[in-house]
Amino acid sequence: MKQIITAIVVLLLPGLLSAAEPQILKLKIEGMTCGMCEAKVKKQLSSVCVTSSADSKKGEGTCVPKAGVTPEQILQEANKTGFKTSKLN
Numbered sequence: 418m419k420q421i422i423t424a425i426v427v428l429l430l431p432g433l434l435s436a437a438e439p440q441i442l443k444l445k446i447e448g449m450t451c452g453m454c455e456a457k458v459k460k461q462l463s464s465v466c467v468t469s470s471a472d473s474k475k476g477e478g479t480c481v482p483k484a485g486v487t488p489e490q491i492l493q494e495a496n497k498t499g500f501k502t503s504k505l506n
C-alpha cells in the first residue's frame with residue numbers, strides 16, 4: 418500500500434510543481450533611458466502581468482503573466498509603449 422502511494426506521489430509531483438510555479442517571462446526592451454520609461458512599460462504591462470519589472474540600464478524586463486495570457490499578448494502590450502520588445506526566454 419505504501420508503495421502505491423509513493424508511486425502516485427512521484428507521478429503527480431512534477432505536474433503539481435509546474436502548476437504552482439508561475440513562469441516568468443524575460444523580455445528584451447529596447448530604447449528605455451530612465452525611470453519614467455520603466456514606469457511606462459510597467460504600467461502598460463499591468464493589464465497582462467501579475468507582476469512586472471523593467472530595467473532601463475539593462476534594457477530588460479520581466480513579467481509573470483496573468484492566467485490565460487500568452488507571451489504574444491504580453492509582447493503586443495509592451496510594444497504599445499513604443500519600446501521594441503522581444504522575448505529573451
Ligand SMILES: [Cu+2]
Binds near residue numbers: 449450451452453454
Ligand atoms: Cu525615460
